[in-house]
Amino acid sequence: MKKVYCIGELLIDFVAENQGKDLTQAVQFTKKAGGAPANVACAISKLGGSAVFVGAVGQDAFGQFLMDTLMAHGVDVSTAQRSQTFTTLAFVSIASDGERDFVFSRGADQTLSYQSSLGKQLQDSMVHFGAATSFLGGPLEDAYGRYLIDAQAGDCTICFDPNFRTDLWKNNETEFVQKCLPFIAAADLCKFSHEEALLLSGKKELSAACAYLHQLGCPVICVTLGAEGTWVSTLGGGVLVPSVAAKAVDTTGAGDAFIGCLLQQLAETESPKKALAQPELLRQMVAKANAAGAFTTQKFGAIAALPTQADL
Numbered sequence: 001m002k003k004v005y006c007i008g009e010l011l012i013d014f015v016a017e018n019q020g021k022d023l024t025q026a027v028q029f030t031k032k033a034g035g036a037p038a039n040v041a042c043a044i045s046k047l048g049g050s051a052v053f054v055g056a057v058g059q060d061a062f063g064q065f066l067m068d069t070l071m072a073h074g075v076d077v078s079t080a081q082r083s084q085t086f087t088t089l090a091f092v093s094i095a096s097d098g099e100r101d102f103v104f105s106r107g108a109d110q111t112l113s114y115q116s117s118l119g120k121q122l123q124d125s126m127v128h129f130g131a132a133t134s135f136l137g138g139p140l141e142d143a144y145g146r147y148l149i150d151a152q153a154g155d156c157t158i159c160f161d162p163n164f165r166t167d168l169w170k171n172n173e174t175e176f177v178q179k180c181l182p183f184i185a186a187a188d189l190c191k192f193s194h195e196e197a198l199l200l201s202g203k204k205e206l207s208a209a210c211a212y213l214h215q216l217g218c219p220v221i222c223v224t225l226g227a228e229g230t231w232v233s234t235l236g237g238g239v240l241v242p243s244v245a246a247k248a249v250d251t252t253g254a255g256d257a258f259i260g261c262l263l264q265q266l267a268e269t270e271s272p273k274k275a276l277a278q279p280e281l282l283r284q285m286v287a288k289a290n291a292a293g294a295f296t297t298q299k300f301g302a303i304a305a306l307p308t309q310a311d312l
């Protein structure tokens, strides 16, 4: 079984209770462990895989809570860093008009420093670049780019999820797209939402978007489409792999559960790159990953709602 290194942010999501108010009126908040790459690491580990988290939190109580959460899920945190800066915090509320109100206090996640010893350790492993904050500057952005070079040099299976957040890139989408391009070019597998596929390609329609994104260099693209399932596009064409029925109560983390489950299955094969090149095997793996995504929507929270093998 290959190790899957998940690089990026681990943060506290403070979710406002009594939704319907914006942050000026919100009174109570629930503290939740968040950060897409950390969710993916937990998803892999909970399914029996071997996940390593690479990211930074503060030396404060929130940082300790986050480390404890990952360790409780069996994620290897030996390469995580504790920084002097406070742990990154995101405050979220949904107002009565449906608008998301968001305040982001960026702290320790951006301080992740590059370690050449870890770069060498990546050899022959799988590396998931799934951060939402990596292109916002700081040492993390530099480390992210250098680990990509190491992953390519080490013949790793590279996965990229851009995790575009409108809140973080208002009026700056062009810069975001530019920063994603080297990752799409280097990736063996990309996971996009419909919106991301159109944004990154500049196309208006999904098959044209996928054709363009393949041209950039990525051979396998999964576009997750919520309840509909996943559009899997390879150089041989595209196919919709339907999801299973779910009574969704909270869709947070469905995409992370999806890609975590797909990576965990690929990590079990002799050669993940060869597995990605087998259309029927890939379709079966995506069907199981869809079920993992669907399962996660049925409970509140991201990490708390992730499935075990027995659940699927």
Ligand code: ADP
Pocket (backbone or CB within 6 Å): 193, 223, 224, 225, 226, 227, 228, 229, 230, 242, 243, 244, 245, 246, 248, 251, 252, 253, 254, 255, 256, 258, 289, 290, 291, 292, 293, 294, 297
């Ligand atoms: P993201 O969280 O990245 O936006 P999606 O919401 O598209 O990702 O969810 C990822 C996958 O989880 C989907 O491709 C689908 O297979 C499954 N999924 C998500 N929402 C539902 C739902 N309501 N019913 C069934 N399956 C779902």
